Amino acid sequence: MSKLSSKGAETRARMVAITARLLQRYGYNGTGLSQIIKESGTPKGSLYFHFPQGKEQLTTTALLESGQQFAAELRESLTPDISPGDAIELACTALAQRMAESNYQEGCPLATVALEASSTSEPIRLACATHFQEWQDLIQETLQAKGVEREEAHEVAVTVLASIEGALLLSRVHLSTAPLEQVGRRIRRFVEQLVDQDR
Amino acid sequence: MSKLSSKGAETRARMVAITARLLQRYGYNGTGLSQIIKESGTPKGSLYFHFPQGKEQLTTTALLESGQQFAAELRESLTPDISPGDAIELACTALAQRMAESNYQEGCPLATVALEASSTSEPIRLACATHFQEWQDLIQETLQAKGVEREEAHEVAVTVLASIEGALLLSRVHLSTAPLEQVGRRIRRFVEQLVDQDR
Numbered sequence: 162m163s164k165l166s167s168k169g170a171e172t173r174a175r176m177v178a179i180t181a182r183l184l185q186r187y188g189y190n191g192t193g194l195s196q197i198i199k200e201s202g203t204p205k206g207s208l209y210f211h212f213p214q215g216k217e218q219l220t221t222t223a224l225l226e227s228g229q230q231f232a233a234e235l236r237e238s239l240t241p242d243i244s245p246g247d248a249i250e251l252a253c254t255a256l257a258q259r260m261a262e263s264n265y266q267e268g269c270p271l272a273t274v275a276l277e278a279s280s281t282s283e284p285i286r287l288a289c290a291t292h293f294q295e296w297q298d299l300i301q302e303t304l305q306a307k308g309v310e311r312e313e314a315h316e317v318a319v320t321v322l323a324s325i326e327g328a329l330l331l332s333r334v335h336l337s338t339a340p341l342e343q344v345g346r347r348i349r350r351f352v353e354q355l356v357d358q359d360r
Numbered sequence: 361m362s363k364l365s366s367k368g369a370e371t372r373a374r375m376v377a378i379t380a381r382l383l384q385r386y387g388y389n390g391t392g393l394s395q396i397i398k399e400s401g402t403p404k405g406s407l408y409f410h411f412p413q414g415k416e417q418l419t420t421t422a423l424l425e426s427g428q429q430f431a432a433e434l435r436e437s438l439t440p441d442i443s444p445g446d447a448i449e450l451a452c453t454a455l456a457q458r459m460a461e462s463n464y465q466e467g468c469p470l471a472t473v474a475l476e477a478s479s480t481s482e483p484i485r486l487a488c489a490t491h492f493q494e495w496q497d498l499i500q501e502t503l504q505a506k507g508v509e510r511e512e513a514h515e516v517a518v519t520v521l522a523s524i525e526g527a528l529l530l531s532r533v534h535l536s537t538a539p540l541e542q543v544g545r546r547i548r549r550f551v552e553q554l555v556d557q558d559r
Contacts, residue, residue, distance in 0.1 A: 188476040190389030266479050275533045276472040277387040280465050290533045319530065319539050320546040326529050327522030334474045334489045340518050347519040351550055 173211045176201045180223040186266045188273040221288045227270035228292030235296055239303045246353035253345025257338035265336045268329040297322045307356050324348050372410045375400045379422035385465045387472040420487045426469035427491030434495055438502045445552035448520060452544025456537035464535045467528040496521045506555050523547050
């Protein structure tokens with residue numbers, strides 16, 4: 162890779178990372194291109210060079226990165242070494258800790274944008290839907306690997322993901338880790354009962 | 361009441377109702393005062409007459425109305441005539457139906473604004489937190505009335521509310537009633553087991 166293209170890749174990566182963080186904190190309409198340009202320290206021309214379709218394209222790219230990162234963390238939590246119930250509770254505890262560290266500014270990397278844009282941008286809605294589906298599939302696979310029957314694992318995975326998403330919302334709004342911790346504890350028991358009964 | 365003040369009250373109510381609907385669909389940053397003025401057919405001066413502090417004040421007022429309406433519907437669902445598990449499933453089914461009727465544009469009246477504004481507006485964050493707390497208390501009271509011990513009822517109420525909020529998000533993003541229906545079914549069973557075991 163030439164020096165220029167490596168520098169270009171670095172600039173692009175920086176813009177994407179900053180956009181992902183701003184989207185998580187302020188949402189789609191609350192994140193301005195001027196803010197992205199300022200915080201990433203790159204000229205406007207550079208933004209349009211890397212993302213000729215502008216903000217919507219930069220947003221779907223940033224969501225892709227956030228979504229994959231969240232999936233990687235989830236995959237790591239859902240290791241086969243511990244029970245799926247424990248894994249889900251641990252994931253909630255980790256999310257609670259991260260949220261407190263960000264002073265309740267960073268919760269789900271997708272939810273704000275997903276709610277705002279699902280009425281106005283089909284590419285953004287689709288990007289969010291794809292990632293939520295991926296996270297849900299990861300939970301479902303973990304349950305099936307523990308012997309839960311496919312259809313039941315599907316329905317429980319939707320419920321687990323929904324609970325975590327709702328807990329992220331409530332923790333953010335209440336400026337408290339309690340909802341994530343409480344939901345984590347309850348969902349652990351709920352999943353444990355299910356796995357025990359199917360074993 | 362004089363004719364003028366009754367007309368004024370009507371104008372005010374129309375502005376609040378339109379704002380509530382726009383906030384639900386497009387969020388705080390996606391809802392412009394010009395759109396509210398246009399859709400309510402009232403002059404700009406009228407908006408500032410009723411809401412001298414502008415958009416933030418109009419928003420907290422609209423959230424208050426939406427929050428109370430949602431609480432009233434929840435209170436109606438959680439009638440003592442049926443089990444809390446059945447009531448929660450019915451509430452999810454009703455939400456799914458309403459969402460489909462709005463072409464997946466209207467989900468939780470607070471969630472979008474709550475996520476967007478919790479980093480930027482303390483009055484809006486507080487308004488949302490108050491309503492989420494009220495809904496959660498309604499669920500907790502219902503569980504306690506069925507014999508579930510206070511602390512457990514609290515934790516389960518947080519989990520039920522989180523699941524419903526998450527299901528509203530997933531249904532909206534997937535343009536499908538399935539997440540709400542699936543979560544409703546699972547949460548019914550989860551609550552039933554709990555009530556049975558505490559009885």
